[in-house]
Amino acid sequence: MALHLFNSLSRRIEEFVPIEPNRLGPDGRPYVGLYCCGPTVYDYGHIGNFRTFVFADLVRRHLDFRGYSVRAVMNITDVEDKIIRRVRESGRPLHEFTRTYEDAFLGDLKILNCLTGEMPRATEHIGDIIALIQKLEQRGLAYKTADGSMWFSIDKYQGCGCRYGVLKTIDFSQMRAGERVAADEYEKEAAADFALWKARVPDDGEVAWDSPWGPGRPGWHIECSAMSMALLGPSFDLHLGGEDLAFPHHEDEIAQSEGAAVQTEGHPFVKYWLHGSHLLVEGKKMSKTLGNFFTLRDLTSKGFGGREVRQLLLSAHYRETFNFTLDGLAGARSALTRIDECIDKLTQLAGGESASADKGLVDAFTEAMDNDLNVARAWGIVFDWVRETNRQLASKTLTPVQAASALAAWKQIDTVLGLGPRPESEVPAALLALAQERVAAKKARDFARADQIREQVRAAGWMIEDTAAGPKLKPLSP
């Protein structure tokens, strides 16, 4: 079975075939261009943002696993209304302000073990943005209002045979946009028209660039069109983002990008659009007033690791609304421990042996993931395998070579899941000494002393697990 993905354009699961099937990447494998709408850096990312980014990471990792050479781009939107407002409030320079949150974002991605690719910044592509607007102007799809702003005309766009509303069914007559239009101070021609270039206003402060239309800054959607096409070309394979971006952001991106008519005949701007669903936290929509608005640092300060957060975020299918809970996070910890213990035992048994990967396991995993990233099914396969392995381990019916083969398979699977090895925790020397002392006490059948030591070690935050290979110290969960 080949890789299949749900394409928002057709609203169905389609076989994935690269837009340029014969093009190869630098490593000689079939080339795939992937773009994911990145963060607007005005604050720390929250768990909802990270669901989308972990989803994007999964797509990218699975494409790589399936033999594609993936060029992955994720933009950093570092100029936008909210940013400008906060820059004004904080009195800090734009770049100093945005860099703070950009760095935090990068750090969070690292904690979640997300692969990073090219991350262009909007402010470093102002030239591309202006050039794109000029193309739209030349084609008569853009117009200027008295204040010096540039707008995209949906009416003109539709007039030249293009369809607006390909990702969502849009019926303007039924839209409840009335209130907003009335409140809009700009003189755009139609309610749904959107800004390409916003003329500078005094509140923008220093945040402005020169343009053929006067000083201003990019509109809301244009940076993604400009940067994706600048790096991946006018047509590329995959564009991802959260479900809320489908309309109007992605719809407008398509209109701008295809309106500029830079694609070759028969090639769309993007072949596959993938949208990740939102999540609920403790069964409710995230909100600061409900106190269920988690940033990654909120979770790490509660003692959870990125690995646990990642596992939980990947426990449900990306197109289903997911309920993120603290209990779920604790469950993810237990589930991860189950895998880790199994891997540890296999590693010990395999010793120095090496073997080719257990094909049955890898194939079953691949088949699940090929079906529109059915990650829940994939976990089921992994845990079935863990249980069966534990049985064999317990009955000592596994050979070192078989253990090595299983480990090789897990290694492949984990290039997709991205859990990585269990983080090593340094056992304090004093506790190791106590553990040794306890071994001696046990040998002398001084069990009172042995239990006393276990309590002492527990008080220090560690637990002693007696195994055939001697005592094992594990950090207690916070």
Add this chain to the structure above:
RNA sequence: GGCGGGGUAGCCAAGUGGUAAGGCAGGGCUCUGCAAAAGCCUCAUCCGUCGGUUCGAUUCCGACCCUCGCCUCCA
């Protein structure tokens, strides 16, 4: 109001026109001097409600109820 998702055990979550994966929690047990966050076993006569199609539906169709999202900044 328009459009689009969902409703499967205490919680999270797959799935199929032929009789319900997996994880967590719970229960039982095993190894152990004792333990374990270690391992094994167990845990939905039933898949929102009511009708219909069918030999047979949780899975298809219809109605209804509930819920979430987008339409406005938003992952």
